């Protein structure tokens with residue numbers, strides 16, 4: 001599933017194509033959205049936002065299209081009439097004079113009055129977005145030590161969108177590894193120095209991934225591996241999907257284990273202590 005950085009880059013791509021433009025034609029292909037086919041035509045796209053893994057397309061006249069890509073959703077942007085053929089199911093089409101944007105396969109699409117979005121059941125549960133400039137080290141630190149979160153296992157807490165929006169499985173694995181933390185460690189087990197280090201890594205890795213096109217590995221190492229011919233998936237991560245390969249820091253083989261219903265990748269030596 002795409003995580004915050006991927007959704008935000010998608011937002012940038014859609015904004016470049018649609019922002020400020022009049023949507024000549026907006027078509028929904030899910031049965032319960034048919035009544036919106038027509039009434040939104042001719043409205044200007046006034047803002048496109050990402051919140052965690054959700055995307056909001058704001059139109060004139062107080063209309064917002066909420067979409068969540070979940071596992072399978074894919075946006076494609078192309079010049080009018082130039083959309084590449086695909087076997088995916090078209091769910092939403094937004095056409096302007098200059099560009100077409102199509103959302104395929106996603107099943108969670110809704111139209112909301114913009115003014116009531118704060119009551120949206122998904123959005124209202126989200127914590128601060130890790131990629132928003134207003135989310136600072138202090139924001140993250142305060143949440144780590146707050147009563148609802150301080151007793152939670154980090155392996156579970158980091159992917160909880162009510163803690164912070166935008167972190168998913170690869171960021172969880174990479175953050176824990178870079179901090180030398182076992183997934184069973186809880187914020188309350190850590191001293192202030194380790195908590196600050198963790199808060200800093202959460203923001204730094206999510207933002208690096210956004211700016212670098214998905215690389216959480218050390219950027220110099222990633223550039224060297226790329227120059228040596230490694231494929232993208234082979235140089236972008238420290239540990240994620242690298243089970244069986246040596247840890248860059250200590251040479252121990254990376255292992256994969258279940259954590260919170262998903263595969264968690266870690267170095268058993270660098271992250272070996274459940275109670276630091």
Ligand SMILES: [Zn+2]
Pocket residue numbers: 247248249250251252267268269270271
């Ligand atoms: Zn290691």
